[in-house]
Every structure is written in C-alpha cells, then in structure tokens.
Amino acid sequence: MTGATGLTGAYVPRSSPLHRLPAGAKLAGLAAACTALVLLGSPLALGGAAAGTAALYALARVGPAAAWAQVRPVRWFAAALFALQWLLVGLEGAAVVTLRVVLAVALAGLVTITTRTSEMMAALERLMAPARLAGLDPFRLSLLLSLTIRTVPVLTTLAGRVRDAQRARGVERSLRAFAVPLVVGALRHADALGEALSARGLDD
Amino acid sequence: MIEFADVHVRLGERDVLRGVTATLAERRVGVVGANGSGKSTLARLINGLALPTSGTVTVLGMDTRRHAARIRRGVGFLFTDPDAQIVMPTVAEDVAFSLRRHRLPRAEVERRVAEVLARYGLSGHADHPAHHLSGGQKQLLALCSVMVLEPQVLVMDEPTTLLDLRHSRQVAELLREMPQQVVVVTHDLPLLAGFDRVLVLDEGRVVADGPPEESLARYRKLMA
Numbered sequence: 001m002t003g004a005t006g007l008t009g010a011y012v013p014r015s016s017p018l019h020r021l022p023a024g025a026k027l028a029g030l031a032a033a034c035t036a037l038v039l040l041g042s043p044l045a046l047g048g049a050a051a052g053t054a055a056l057y058a059l060a061r062v063g064p065a066a067a068w069a070q071v072r073p074v075r076w077f078a079a080a081l082f083a084l085q086w087l088l089v090g091l092e093g094a095a096v097v098t099l100r101v102v103l104a105v106a107l108a109g110l111v112t113i114t115t116r117t118s119e120m121m122a123a124l125e126r127l128m129a130p131a132r133l134a135g136l137d138p139f140r141l142s143l144l145l146s147l148t149i150r151t152v153p154v155l156t157t158l159a160g161r162v163r164d165a166q167r168a169r170g171v172e173r174s175l176r177a178f179a180v181p182l183v184v185g186a187l188r189h190a191d192a193l194g195e196a197l198s199a200r201g202l203d204d
Numbered sequence: 205m206i207e208f209a210d211v212h213v214r215l216g217e218r219d220v221l222r223g224v225t226a227t228l229a230e231r232r233v234g235v236v237g238a239n240g241s242g243k244s245t246l247a248r249l250i251n252g253l254a255l256p257t258s259g260t261v262t263v264l265g266m267d268t269r270r271h272a273a274r275i276r277r278g279v280g281f282l283f284t285d286p287d288a289q290i291v292m293p294t295v296a297e298d299v300a301f302s303l304r305r306h307r308l309p310r311a312e313v314e315r316r317v318a319e320v321l322a323r324y325g326l327s328g329h330a331d332h333p334a335h336h337l338s339g340g341q342k343q344l345l346a347l348c349s350v351m352v353l354e355p356q357v358l359v360m361d362e363p364t365t366l367l368d369l370r371h372s373r374q375v376a377e378l379l380r381e382m383p384q385q386v387v388v389v390t391h392d393l394p395l396l397a398g399f400d401r402v403l404v405l406d407e408g409r410v411v412a413d414g415p416p417e418e419s420l421a422r423y424r425k426l427m428a
Contacts, residue, residue, distance in 0.1 A: 011333075116294065118297045147291065150293055195253055196283060198276070199283075200289075200301075201277055
C-alpha cells in the first residue's frame with residue numbers, strides 16, 4: 001500500500017530521479033520554483049509552469065491519485081479564491097493568483113511524497129544549524145516538523161471518532177459537542193506523546 | 205534488577221502508591237490490579253517517567269531520581285496506545301528514529317531496522333505510512349521501536365488492551381521469546397501464563413506477591 005494522503009505527508013516509495021535527489025536540493029528547488037511562480041504574471045506562463053509541474057510528477061512516477069491527493073485539500077480554498085479574485089480583479093487575475101497557489105501546493109506536495117521525513121529532518125537540521133547561536137536546538141526544530149506531520153492523521157482519526165460519537169448520541173449539529181472532546185483528546189494525545197518521547201530518551 | 209524501597213507516590217490529594225517494597229529479579233513479572241490501583245504508576249516508576257514522593261526506586265543499580273536519563277537507555281517502555289508512541293510518518297523511519305542518539309553509520313541503522321522489522325513480521329510494511337497500519341501492527345511497530353535499542357529491561361503498560369485475540373496471542377508469544385527482563389502491567393490474565401511472579405495491587409499497596417496461580421487466585425477473590 002503506497003498511496004499518498006496529501007497533508008499526512010505520506011512518502012511514496014519509488015525509484016525515480018526525484019526520489020534520489022538530496023532533500024536539500026529539493027527544498028532549494030522548491031524555494032526557487034515558488035519565487036518563479038510569483039514572478040510569472042500571465043496565465044500562459046503559469047500554464048507552462050503547470051505543464052512543468054505535471055512533467056515532474058510524471059518523472060516521480062507516483063501516479064495521478066498521489067498527485068491529486070496533494071492538491072485535493074486546497075480545492076475549496078482555490079475555488080473560493082478564484083471566485084473572489086474574479087470579482088475583484090477579473091478573470092485573468094483570478095486565474096493567475098489561483099494557479100500560483102495551486103502550483104505552489106502541488107510542488108510542495110511533490111517534495112513531500114518523494115522525500116522521506118528522516119531525510120527532510122536531516123536537511124532541515126543542517127539548514128537550521130545557525131539557530132544554535134540563538135540557543136535553539138536544530139534537532140528539536142526538525143522534530144517539531146516531523147511531529148506536526150505525524151499528528152495530522154492522528155487528529156483526523158480522533159475527529160472521526162468524535163463525529164461518530166456525536167451521531168450515536170444524536171447531537172451531530174452541536175459545535176460544542178464536537179470541539180470539546182476533540183480538544184480534550186488532542187491535549188491527552190500531546191501529553192501521551194510527550195511521555196513517549198521521554199521514554200525513548202528524547203528529553204536528555 | 206528493580207528495587208522498590210518503601211515507595212510512596214502522592215498525586216494531588218490522592219495516595220497512588222502507599223509503601224511499596226519489592227525486589228524484582230525474575231525474568232517475567234506481571235502486575236495486576238483494579239483500575240486506579242496504582243499499577244501504571246508502578247510501571248512508570250521503573251524508567252523514571254514518574255518519581256516517588258518518598259522512598260527509592262533503583263533500576264540497573266541506579267536511583268531513578270538521579271539517573272532517569274541513563275536508566276531509560278536500558279529500560280524500554282511500551283504504552284497501551286501505540287499511536288502516542290509513533291513519532292515518524294513511516295514504519296522504518298520510526299524504528300530508525302530510536303537509534304538517532306547512537307549516531308550509527310547509515311548502513312548499520314538500516315541493518316538493525318531491517319532485522320527488527322523482520323523479527324516482528326513488519327518487513328513488508330517498512331515504507332508504509334504508520335497511520336495505515338492496523339491497531340495490532342501499530343503495537344508491533346511500537347515494540348520494534350523499543351526493541352531495536354536492545355534494552356536490558358522491558359516495561360509494558362497494558363500492551364494488549366487495544367488488540368484483537370490474534371495480536372494478543374502474538375504479543376504473548378513474543379514475550380516468551382524475549383531474552384530481557386519483562387515487567388507487564390495488564391488486565392489480560394492469560395498473558396501472564398508461564399510468568400515467574402505476579403504482584404497484585406489494591407489501593408496503592410501490594411496485597412499479593414508470588415507465583416501466577418496464587419496471585420491471580422487472590423486477585424479474582426479481590427474482584428469478586
């Protein structure tokens with residue numbers, strides 16, 4: 001089972017040139033590509049960027065389902081952004097802004113699904129090494145990133161359980177009945193995770 | 205070797221443990237008791253996750269109050285909920301994460317990870333997202349992440365509570381094969397078959413301590 005699930009940061013194992021590229025190079029490439037997206041001002045140029053992004057996905061050999069999973073979480077946001085921009089600046093401007101956002105998300109997703117989190121952590125630790133001068137521990141900063149990615153599916157599962165419990169009790173329309181157990185569950189998970197990290201010797 | 209010497213633990217207004225004294229030298233030690241009897245606190249005392257309010261806990265010759273970090277290197281801990289223990293998104297990465305502090309060469313890390321995943325039947329899942337595993341497989345992954353460090357002592361806090369019968373049996377079998385000293389806190393009484401010693405806790409006190417048959421008979425009476 002190798003399907004990607006967007007924000008959950010699932011690495012999709014494949015043997016592709018993008019998978020073999022060092023994480024640092026991919027992060028630098030992502031930064032450069034996002035800068036280029038901001039500089040591109042016409043729908044035609046951004047259409048070219050979209051074709052380039054599709055080519056990169058093809059190069060990564062992750063399949064269309066994994067590609068769609070990266071942008072799916074922002075589909076409603078993108079639709080709302082497009083509609084608002086159309087009203088404010090017209091059709092061309094709306095297409096430009098929306099394409100920029102969607103392509104940036106797609107490129108970031110491509111980095112995520114072609115890079116193991118451990119490799120990303122190692123690259124970020126090297127990148128954040130100067131933070132030591134400010135008294136910050138680069139390992140802890142990169143661990144924070146990893147835990148954030150890991151926590152997304154945990155909270156999604158928790159939210160699903162809370163919704164099921166709400167339905168079972170016939171209070172599915174109550175925001176409070178959803179938010180309170182979700183927050184309590186999330187805090188309990190954070191507590192347990194902290195204890196587990198200590199047990200694994202990460203509070204040395 | 206684990207030694208509790210007149211250990212009291214007080215949390216807020218509640219006495220969780222009241223004067224526990226015991227020396228655990230056996231290979232397989234079980235701890236049973238009603239909910240709130242103090243057994244999980246007893247387990248957490250062993251690797252310094254909890255500290256005694258008074259008395260001392262000595263593990264591998266070190267006082268948990270002063271050497272908790274060193275003790276944790278020799279004492280693995282398996283929690284009830286594997287989701288709270290899995291830190292990295294994929295299976296192999298989570299196991300490798302345990303070895304981080306050892307700064308081993310990459311090839312050695314990969315060898316040890318592959319070896320422990322094969323031992324616990326997760327080789328085919330090495331690159332899978334951890335959250336896609338079943339509950340039983342997640343518990344096995346949590347166990348792999350502990351066992352890859354080759355701890356001298358393994359403490360398990362209700363390891364089979366969230367597992368189905370098949371995975372519970374698998375954990376029981378794995379327990380029998382482990383060379384380490386193992387302390388298991390559980391409500392799953394069949395898991396304790398073949399254990400050397402079982403402690404029964406009630407309201408923070410050890411009320412029975414002996415071979416499983418005797419201790420569990422006392423526990424059943426207590427729960428009747």
